[in-house]
Amino acid sequence: MARPRTKKVDEVKRRLVARLQDGFIRPGDRFLSTRIIAEKFAVSFQTAHRLARELCEEGLLERRRASGTFIPGTRGLLRGVELLFHARAKRAESFGARLLEELAARLDRERVPWKLRWLEGTGGPDLPARSYPVIWECRGAVEACASARRPALLLNDRPPSGIAAVSIDSVSTDDFSGGACAAQILQRRGEGPGAGGFAIVSGPEGDERSDQRVAGFRSLLKAAVFPAGWYFEDGERVAGSALARGTRGIFCCNDRIAEAILDRCADRGVPCPPLVGFDDAPVAERLNLTTIAIPWVELVAAAAAVIQRRLAGDRATASHQTFAPRPVVRGT
Secondary structure (H helix, E strand, C coil), X not given: CCCCCCHHHHHHHHHHHHHHCCXXXXXXXXCCCHHHHHHHHCCCHHHHHHHHHHHHHCCXXXXXXXXXXXXXXXXXXXXXXXXXXXXXXXXXXXXXXXXXXXXXXXXXXXXXXXXXXXXXXXXXXXCCCCEEEEEECCHHHHHHHHHCCCCEEEECCCCCCCCHHHHEXXXXXXXXXXXXXXXXXXXXXXXXXXXXXXXXXXXXCCCHHHHHHXXXXXXXXXEEEEECCCCHHHHHHHHHHHHCCCCCEEEECCHHHHHHHHHHHHHHCCCCCCEEEEECCHHHHHHCCCEEECCHHHHHHHHHHHHHHHHCCCCCCCCEEEECCXXXXXXX
């Protein structure tokens, strides 16, 4: 007569069932081997084998000869990429436009099928069933993927902390470090034409990337902050205030708003204080502007590598890669 099952064995089985029902394991995923069950829960190999067999008989697991134990069902491979970009990337020479252009060119070279969908606002879109979402500046899409525990790739941003970070990959730039680089450049350039303090013309209030760039700068230098936005006209709106009182040097959180500062100085016929932008957008080269460059090659290469892994069926926990921007010192 078989001995009655102990409370410990019943508890091990309850824990295995809970693991199978936690929502993180998907059809086709490999489950714990008999050896790992025995080691993890401190039971005999025979007990672990019996529990695995029972879970198979109950339809919660399936054995595959010479392969192991798996979650029932077929793992569906992703067939391509859907680029979900905010409509701001339609704007010529913007950060988003350059990111889209370079990523699309890389995917074409590697023969990765992709399609583009423009999004606006904060609402969550319908997610593509068999495509891998690659998201730029679309918070609603990120929240939709997080809610569905759906794999995705987030560009130049990080997923929310917690459960979303398990399934959503990211490649991003260290904006705090970039802001600190800008402060060091202005320190080395000495006194500007004025004797006042430093100024920062930031992106939109509450924008995380802008906030990190500002925080990085102010970790080294005191500076007054003038919230603007990401476009030339936003910089125009606050240029007069940023240049007032003999500003010693100005850090602009992107190159477009730096262009507005240069334009205002040209209109007034006065020399521009030492000025540093951010992004190294095409306009920076044209203006001979010192800026903090996004590492475009590294960023796009890392994104393409993540995409290739996910399309090949890699289901490992998400990776979050951050690249340091680098200063590009020009004549301004």
